[in-house]
Amino acid sequence: MINSSSSFVLIVDDNPTNLSILSKTLKSANYKIRMAVDGEEALAMVAYAHPDLILLDVQMPKMDGFEACRRLQADPATQGIPIIFMTALADTENKIQGLSLGAVDYITKPFEPQEVLARVKVHWRLKQLADTLEQRVAQRTDELEKAQLQLVHQEKLSTLGQLVAGVAHEINNPIACVVGNVSAVEDSINDLFDLIDLYRQQFPEPGPTIEASLNTIDLEYLREDLPKLVKSMKDGGDRIVSISQSLRTFSRADSDKKQKFNLAEGIDSTVLILRHRLKANNLRPAIEVIANYGDVPEINCFPGQLNQVFMNILANAIDALDAACVGRTYEELEADPGRIIISTSRSIDLSTVKISIKDNGYGIPNSVKSRIFDHLFTTKEVGKGTGLGLAIAKSIVEETHNGKLICHSAVGEGTEFAIELPV
Known part of the structure; x- marks a missing residue:
């Protein structure tokens, strides 16, 4: 009927x-x-x-x-x-x-009125069927796109996680050996200097041959410089240990259940991995990253997936700041350097946390902003962007974590990505 x-x-x-x-x-x-x-x-x-x-x-x-x-x-x-x-x-x-x-x-x-009525009924029914079919096709297309995004995301995250975890593991053993032995080397060097001082007390006239050797190696310079070299090696080793820990934090494998996760640790590990892109180069000064972490509790989430969201948004912010350098002199950029401000806060009712990642680039035109989360949409050159990063990020935040991912941007005012997640 x-x-x-x-x-x-x-x-x-x-x-x-x-x-x-x-x-x-x-x-x-x-x-x-x-x-x-x-x-x-x-x-x-x-x-x-x-x-x-x-x-x-x-x-x-x-x-x-x-x-x-x-x-x-x-x-x-x-x-x-x-x-x-x-x-x-x-x-x-x-x-x-x-x-x-x-x-x-x-x-x-x-x-004939009844003929008109019959034809109207037939074509109205055909219109209803066509509309229903169109809705079903659109729904199935949307479902297929989401499934494709999920598969791409899982494969990408799995490959990246395995690579990063493998590198962190391979670094860990040799660097542990180096860091563990630096203190022993430092003690041994101090013992050798003490022994040389003792020899000097017992034999104040060492002879011309030893005197010549002491002048050649400049013992006083070695006594001052060698501890500095050892300390520098120890600091470098500690730095590599920190990087290794950050890599392991970033590449945390997600189980089937959500885990407690410190958002600041995830963001810091992501920034560290992208640090090479933040450094100064011949086109621009270093990009400054300012982190303002509020009193935010650990949240139940899939840490590896959220780290991927942070990676996509921060990488896009760096791309935007690099693009904003075009046509500006190095002196102009030094006076107004690229800046990324990361902040975390909690909602008034304490039910959600907000992560804000804001840059001071050119901003995004409205015509582009309305499409940035679309599947396969990208403004980057061929080979430099897939159009999947932000689409995957939105899916992770909104579908996997029941949160919100919103872009605030205007030309000349920079861009802010705001992530809201339930505690």
């Missing part, structure tokens, strides 16, 4: 009798009716409220039905409305013209 009570049919005819008959016939079948007496009035009415179907007379004053149909079909907003022509012009040529303009059917005058 077709429910036509919510369907709206527009009848366009300059004959009052035809309008009356058609109106009564369709109202008896529970269709909602509006009427127009020429093509111009019909177009104005369609612009005001889209009908589900149009019964359109061909021969009318001001604008005939063919021209009205042509204009309706030329507008993407109205080209999907089924149009049934009504005319006394029953010759094949006129029928072909009407159908070629996009009409779905042709009713010859004088018409």
Whole structure:
């Protein structure tokens, strides 16, 4: 049983009798009716409220039905409305013209009301089926895109995690050996200097050969410089240990269940991995990263996936700051260097945490901002962007973690990505 009570049919005819008959016939079948007496009035009415179907007379004053149909079909907003022509012009040529303009059917005058009703019901039903099919196709397409994003994300995260974890593991053993032995080397050097001092006390006249050797090696310089070298080696080893720990933090494998995670540690590990891109080069000074971490608790999440979100957003911020250097002198950039401000805070009701990552680049035009989370959309050159990074990030934040990922940006004011996550 077709429910036509919510369907709206527009009848366009300059004959009052035809309008009356058609109106009564369709109202008896529970269709909602509006009427127009020429093509111009019909177009104005369609612009005001889209009908589900149009019964359109061909021969009318001001604008005939063919021209009205042509204009309706030329507008993407109205080209999907089924149009049934009504005319006394029953010759094949006129029928072909009407159908070629996009009409779905042709009713010859004088018409039989029940035939009109039957044709309206058929084409209304076909329109409903077409709309349903279109919705299902769009839904399935969206589901396929999300599935593809998830597969790409899982593969990308798995490969990156295995690589980073492997590197961290390979670094860990040799650096542990170096760091562990530096203190022993330092003690041994101090013992050797003490022994040399003892020899000097026991043998104040060592002889010309030893004196010459002492002058050659500059013992006093060695005594001052060697501890500095050892300390530098120890600091370097500690730095590598810190990097190794950050790599392990970044590459944490996610289990099937969410885990407690310190957001600051994840962000810091990501910044450390990107540190080489933040350094000064021949095009610009170093990009400054300012971290303002609030009193935010650990949250239940998938740490590896969130680290991937931080990586995508921070990498895009660096790309934006690099792009903002074009056309500016090094002196200008030194006066106003690139800057990324990262902050975390908690909502007033304590139910969510917010991570803000903001840069002072050029900002994003509205035409681009509306599409940055779209699947496969990218403004980067071929080979430099896949259009998956932000789409994956949005999926991780909103679908996996029930949060929100929002972009605030205006040209000349920089860009901020705000991530809200439930505690």
